[in-house]
Amino acid sequence: MRVKNTSKRRQGGQAIVMFTLLVSSVLIPMVGLAIDGGRGYLVRLKLSSAVDGGALAAARLLGSGSNAAQQLSMAKATAAQFVNANFPAKFFGASLSGAANVCVDPGTDSSDPCGVGNGSGISTYKVRTVAVKATATMPTLFMRIIGMPTVTVSGSGTASRRDVRVILVMDRSSSMGTYYSGINQTPPSINDMALKFVNSFSGAGEFGGRDEVGLVVYGGSGIVAYPPRDITKDYTDYTKFTPPDNNFKASGNIPKYIADITSGSNTGTAEALYLAYMTLRADAATNPDLATKLNVIVLFTDGIPNGVTAMANDKTIANQHYLMIPNCTNLGLGDTSRTPMLSGSPNPNIAGWFAQWGGNSYTDNSGPHGFHKPMMAYADTGYTGKGDDIDSYMKNPGHDGGKIDQMTGTGCTADPMVGELNKLPDHDIYGNYLNLSAAPAVSGLTPPVGSAGALYKLGTLYSTSTQCNNSSYNPSAPDNACQMGLGSWQAAAHQAWKIWNQIIWDKATQTNIPDPATNKASPVIFTIGFESTASDLPDMKLLQLIANDPSSPAPFSTRVQGKAYNAKDPNAVDAAFQQIRSEILRLSR
Numbered sequence: 344m345r346v347k348n349t350s351k352r353r354q355g356g357q358a359i360v361m362f363t364l365l366v367s368s369v370l371i372p373m374v375g376l377a378i379d380g381g382r383g384y385l386v387r388l389k390l391s392s393a394v395d396g397g398a399l400a401a402a403r404l405l406g407s408g409s410n411a412a413q414q415l416s417m418a419k420a421t422a423a424q425f426v427n428a429n430f431p432a433k434f435f436g437a438s439l440s441g442a443a444n445v446c447v448d449p450g451t452d453s454s455d456p457c458g459v460g461n462g463s464g465i466s467t468y469k470v471r472t473v474a475v476k477a478t479a480t481m482p483t484l485f486m487r488i489i490g491m492p493t494v495t496v497s498g499s500g501t502a503s504r505r506d507v508r509v510i511l512v513m514d515r516s517s518s519m520g521t522y523y524s525g526i527n528q529t530p531p532s533i534n535d536m537a538l539k540f541v542n543s544f545s546g547a548g549e550f551g552g553r554d555e556v557g558l559v560v561y562g563g564s565g566i567v568a569y570p571p572r573d574i575t576k577d578y579t580d581y582t583k584f585t586p587p588d589n590n591f592k593a594s595g596n597i598p599k600y601i602a603d604i605t606s607g608s609n610t611g612t613a614e615a616l617y618l619a620y621m622t623l624r625a626d627a628a629t630n631p632d633l634a635t636k637l638n639v640i641v642l643f644t645d646g647i648p649n650g651v652t653a654m655a656n657d658k659t660i661a662n663q664h665y666l667m668i669p670n671c672t673n674l675g676l677g678d679t680s681r682t683p684m685l686s687g688s689p690n691p692n693i694a695g696w697f698a699q700w701g702g703n704s705y706t707d708n709s710g711p712h713g714f715h716k717p718m719m720a721y722a723d724t725g726y727t728g729k730g731d732d733i734d735s736y737m738k739n740p741g742h743d744g745g746k747i748d749q750m751t752g753t754g755c756t757a758d759p760m761v762g763e764l765n766k767l768p769d770h771d772i773y774g775n776y777l778n779l780s781a782a783p784a785v786s787g788l789t790p791p792v793g794s795a796g797a798l799y800k801l802g803t804l805y806s807t808s809t810q811c812n813n814s815s816y817n818p819s820a821p822d823n824a825c826q827m828g829l830g831s832w833q834a835a836a837h838q839a840w841k842i843w844n845q846i847i848w849d850k851a852t853q854t855n856i857p858d859p860a861t862n863k864a865s866p867v868i869f870t871i872g873f874e875s876t877a878s879d880l881p882d883m884k885l886l887q888l889i890a891n892d893p894s895s896p897a898p899f900s901t902r903v904q905g906k907a908y909n910a911k912d913p914n915a916v917d918a919a920f921q922q923i924r925s926e927i928l929r930l931s932r
Contacts, residue, residue: 379483383494386437386481390430390498394475397425397443401473402502403543403928411449414550419445422475430479437481440495448472449551450506459501471551472503504928506553507637508587508864509544510619513537513560514644517740518876519606522645522913526602533873533916537643538601540920546592555636557587557622558597560736561615562608563650564696564743566718567622568600568733578618578719579694579772580850584625600737607740609698612648613834616640616889617773618719620842620866627860638866640842641923642889643916645875647804647882648831649824650698651771652717655764694772696743698831699824707824716745764821767830774848774855775837777830778816782837785855790840791897799832801896803882832885839889842866843902868905869926871919874912883909 401422404414426443446457450470457474476499483491515523524532531539544554558569566572567584569591576583591597619640627633697713718736736742767777776782779790779798793801797816804825805811811825816833820826841847845858845865870890872881887895890905898904906926908919 376486379486379494382435382484383481383496386435386479387496387498389434390477390479390496391500393426393429394443394477394498395500395502396429397422397445398473398475398500398502399928400425401445401447401475402471402504403925411548411550411552414545415447418447418473418550422473426475426477430477434479435481437479437496440478440480443475443477446472446474447550448474450553457501459503470503470505471545472501474501475499502928505635505637506551506555506632507544507639507927508555508557508623508633509639509641509927510557510559510587510623511537511541512615512619512640512642513558513601513604514610514612514615514642514646515560515562515604515606515608515737515740516610516644516646517562517607518646518879520875521606522873522875523604523606530913531917533643533913534601534604536913536917536920537604538598539917540641540924541597541601542592543924544591545589547589549592553589555587555589556591556597557619558591558600559615559618559622560600560604561611561618562740562743563611563698563713563715564608564652564718565611565615565618566733566736566743567618568737569597570622571733572719577850578621579848581621581847584621586625586630587622600733603734603737605738605740608743609650609696609700610644610646610648611650611652611696611698611831612642612644613771613775613831613838614652614696614717614773616642616835616838616842617775617848620838620864621847623866624845624847624858624860624864627858627862627864629862631862633862633864637927638864639927640866640868641920642868642870642886643873644871644881644886645873646879647802647828647885648835649828650696650713651768651775651777651831651834652694652696652773653768653771654694655697655714655768697827699827711822711824711827715743718743767818767821767826769818771834773838774853775834775841777834778818779833779837783855785844785846786857788844788846790837791899793897798836798888798897799829801888802832802884803880804828804832804885832882836885836888839868839891840899842868843891843899865903867903869923870905870907871910871916871923872907873910873916881909883907 401418404418404421422445423443427439430439432438448455448457448471450468450472453468457472459472459474476497478495478497480493480495482493519533522533524534526532526534526538528535541556544556545551546554557567559565560568570585570587572578578584623638623640694717695714696717697711699711769781770776782790790798792798795801799805799816806813811829814825816829817826818830841855845863846855847858849856868890870886872883872886874880884896886907888897890907891899891902892907893904908922910916910919
């Protein structure tokens with residue numbers, strides 16, 4: 344007789360029931376949680392990206408608009424619109440839960456109204472901050488089974504920007520041709536592009552309103568257009584400079600000067616960089632806020648340096664007796680033996696700029712010319728400038744082309760430099776050496792060298808067959824256009840190196856010294872090389888060196904690194920200005 348095992352049947356049935364309960368009460372919710380959780384994670388990523396972008400877009404607009412109230416309104420509206428546009432409706436079924444919350448803090452005090460410090464001591468004083476928060480509701484697919492029909496996802500983004508101090512340096516040399524044609528042009532002129540860049544910063548009366556912008560414009564000679572240079576000061580003395588301020592947008596200031604820039608003259612890049620840096624750090628001894636700002640120099644150029652400003656015949660300094668002018672005997676400058684002048688009456692000290700017109704060709708011995716009047720005043724040389732009307736310099740391409748006063752006597756040639764220099768000066772009037780290998784060390788620091796030895800051999804000026812054609816620098820050939828070009832190239836590179844290392848020229852000791860100021864500017868340098876003329880392209884290797892771009896052939900990784908932009912056409916110039924503007928925002932976060 345067979346006995347049925349009812350116990351096993353009951354156990355099997357119980358297992359099925361338990362498995363069913365497990366699936367319905369545990370496994371399905373777990374799978375549902377995983378699926379809905381994954382959907383929610385993707386929604387959160389999308390929302391976070393949208394609010395981050397909204398915060399950045401709003402921060403970029405803080406300098407746009409006619410007044411602070413309009414700028415605030417535009418920034419808030421832009422942030423909200425950006426979030427809406429970048430979080431598509433029904434993304435995984437989710438929708439925004441109302442409008443994004445946008446908070447903008449001008450940074451006028453340390454109150455932190457947007458709560459970005461979170462009580463952790465993060466300072467928002469003098470930092471413009473945009474904080475954006477948004478939430479989205481997503482319907483669930485599986486979790487509704489356990490009573491959760493929707494989930495709420497939140498995202499927040501913050502963009503902040505320190506106050507900035509920017510010195511814009513504009514090359515107005517003759518190769519710029521018609522690209523300087525005034526403002527409100529169609530298509531936009533270089534004037535328009537520069538002005539748009541300047542207007543992107545917040546000046547007096549605007550939201551935040553603490554950005555400070557200065558302007559240097561240069562040809563053969565440079566000038567600090569804003570803040571306006573004082574004709575009575577000697578700007579070889581670093582203590583004489585005035586710092587930029589937040590009134591730069593006033594109608595009679597930078598907007599006027601940029602609108603009036605015309606092209607003409609040569610390319611004295613070393614002087615322009617010196618003027619920019621001295622203006623940037625003018626209040627370094629007294630302004631503790633300088634170190635908290637993002638300090639920037641933006642250099643726009645379309646060519647290779649081809650001239651310097653120098654003290655060519657200072658009778659008080661033995662190694663600067665370079666000038667020999669046998670024809671100017673009526674000025675006490677004559678020396679028929681053609682040896683350097685050591686004395687004379689009146690004072691033969693000559694501060695001026697000289698350059699070359701020969702396109703840097705190593706075969707050209709007639710291109711170099713000078714000395715011409717520098718546009719910055721040098722009171723102790725007896726030169727008082729051609730005039731203190733800065734706007735005349737902007738409008739008149741030849742405003743810096745007059746002969747210096749000491750060379751206007753009977754018998755003096757129009758361009759007496761050719762054949763009259765014993766050699767090219769060791770350094771320009773600001774201590775920038777025309778031969779980098781001869782530059783004395785400063786606190787153990789020396790300028791970099793290139794892979795081929797001398798740094799200038801990395802540049803296109805040295806290697807191009809129609810220019811220097813691999814000719815080495817020779818200061819004893821001052822009438823050779825290539826040699827003047829190589830000297831000017833090295834002077835510009837030296838000044839940039841001094842900026843990275845915060846080294847300044849001390850007029851009293853005639854030496855380069857570490858900046859003694861307590862508050863260091865530590866500036867970032869951006870450069871734009873515009874290919875305005877196919878036959879005279881900018882040297883991008885030099886511009887990378889000046890900016891200390893990471894792609895530079897001789898980068899200083901331990902110093903502040905900038906970026907060099909190659910602009911092949913006017914549209915690319917505008918794009919470069921806007922990229923620099925965005926980079927400034929990124930760096931100052």
